[in-house]
Amino acid sequence: MERSFVSIALFAALIAALGLLPKVTLAAGVPITAQSLGVMLCGTVLGARRGALAALLFVALVALGLPLLAGGRGGLGLFVSPTAGFIIGFPIAAFVAGWFTERLRSFPVFWAASLGAAFGGILALYLFGVAGMALTLDKSFGEAAILAAPFLPGDAIKAVLAGSITATLARARPDSVLSRV
Amino acid sequence: MAMLSLTSEQVTPYHRWPAGPKLLAVCIVTAVMFSAGSIILSGIACLLLFGLYAVPGRAFLREGVRGFRVLWPFLALIALWHGITGTPLAGVGVALQLLAAVGFANLVTMTSRLDDLADAVTRAASPLRRLGVRPHRFGLALALVVRFTPVLGARGAQLAEAWRARAPRRVGWQVLAPLALAAIDDADHVAEALRARGGIDASKE
Numbered sequence: 001m002e003r004s005f006v007s008i009a010l011f012a013a014l015i016a017a018l019g020l021l022p023k024v025t026l027a028a029g030v031p032i033t034a035q036s037l038g039v040m041l042c043g044t045v046l047g048a049r050r051g052a053l054a055a056l057l058f059v060a061l062v063a064l065g066l067p068l069l070a071g072g073r074g075g076l077g078l079f080v081s082p083t084a085g086f087i088i089g090f091p092i093a094a095f096v097a098g099w100f101t102e103r104l105r106s107f108p109v110f111w112a113a114s115l116g117a118a119f120g121g122i123l124a125l126y127l128f129g130v131a132g133m134a135l136t137l138d139k140s141f142g143e144a145a146i147l148a149a150p151f152l153p154g155d156a157i158k159a160v161l162a163g164s165i166t167a168t169l170a171r172a173r174p175d176s177v178l179s180r181v
Numbered sequence: 182m183a184m185l186s187l188t189s190e191q192v193t194p195y196h197r198w199p200a201g202p203k204l205l206a207v208c209i210v211t212a213v214m215f216s217a218g219s220i221i222l223s224g225i226a227c228l229l230l231f232g233l234y235a236v237p238g239r240a241f242l243r244e245g246v247r248g249f250r251v252l253w254p255f256l257a258l259i260a261l262w263h264g265i266t267g268t269p270l271a272g273v274g275v276a277l278q279l280l281a282a283v284g285f286a287n288l289v290t291m292t293s294r295l296d297d298l299a300d301a302v303t304r305a306a307s308p309l310r311r312l313g314v315r316p317h318r319f320g321l322a323l324a325l326v327v328r329f330t331p332v333l334g335a336r337g338a339q340l341a342e343a344w345r346a347r348a349p350r351r352v353g354w355q356v357l358a359p360l361a362l363a364a365i366d367d368a369d370h371v372a373e374a375l376r377a378r379g380g381i382d383a384s385k386e
Contacts, residue, residue: 003372005318005381009325010333010368014361016326017333021341034357041361057322064298065187065290068330075187075290076204077248080211080282082255135215136282137259138275147258161354168358169365176365 004050011042011054019070035070039090040121040162043097044113045169047179052095059090085132089125096120101179109170109180114163122155186295189244193237195292201301203289211282220274226281248287252279318381336363
């Protein structure tokens with residue numbers, strides 16, 4: 001009970017902390033911001049329900065005006081800006097990521113979490129994000145999708161990282177990876 | 182807390198208006214504007230908005246303008262797109278609509294204290310009590326996030342520093358797993374401390 005509640009709060013804090021970090025680089029030297037990786041981890045580590053609540057808590061605090069998004073951004077303005085869908089979609093992305101990680105029990109943790117992170121953090125999140133861009137910029141869904149496409153490769157790498165980190169955590173703290181307990 | 186919120190330090194008459202009605206008004210204005218999609222309506226909204234930002238004085242106006250920085254890349258994109266497709270008027274409409282929507286929403290954020298907004302949301306959510314949602318827990322969750330964001334941020338900075346001490350390369354993704362591990366371990370400790378103090382619901386008013 002307490003553990004589940006505190007885990008939700010601390011993973012919301014983890015998403016925020018990942019936004020404070022200087023950008024980390026991949027082997028090829030591509031810098032990435034880790035915040036959406038945090039959303040994926042909420043799902044793949046905490047599972048669908050708790051992961052979604054953690055992401056929802058984060059989004060609610062941003063809406064209330066805490067500058068927790070990367071670059072110290074926050075406030076209600078973001079929820080009507082072109083990137084609104086990508087923020088509003090966070091809880092759903094975490095839920096989908098967690099749902100797959102829970103369901104793909106027969107898969108090793110790495111594969112279940114990577115696939116989950118891809119379905120949640122890319123497919124589900126982009127659905128919301130692109131819809132938001134289409135709505136606010138008055139473009140068709142297809143046109144908005146083209147505008148969002150450059151970010152796909154980075155997010156694909158993040159999904160694999162989420163899988164790898166979740167597998168590491170499952171080895172280090174098997175009882176704490178609630179999506180697989 | 183003041184350091185960690187986007188509420189304006191400038192004193193304006195809007196600060197005294199209750200948060201709930203302000204939120205509701207912004208929702209209605211935004212919904213009407215987006216569904217109407219009228220360039221004239223958006224233009225009027227922008228003018229009205231400029232007035233609202235200008236009334237409290239120059240410093241507030243400057244702060245308000247800074248709030249639009251998230252929009253600049255998109256305004257550039259709109260200009261480029263509609264310039265190429267030869268539909269400048271439609272582009273102006275979209276831009277005005279965006280400016281007005283973001284401007285109104287930012288105004289609420291700038292002139293409402295975090296506590297008041299949280300109260301308004303808690304009150305609005307209280308009918309959900311019957312569905313098993315306990316709004317008072319939100320306050321504790323908020324406090325935990327505000328407390329642990331800098332803690333985990335500092336842990337991340339520490340891990341990055343340790344990396345730089347060992348390796349000539351730029352900080353890699355490998356620091357992220359120990360950071361997540363820190364969150365998990367902190368959660369365990371805090372949960373234990375909460376249990377020792379009678380659980381989550383012990384401290385409610």
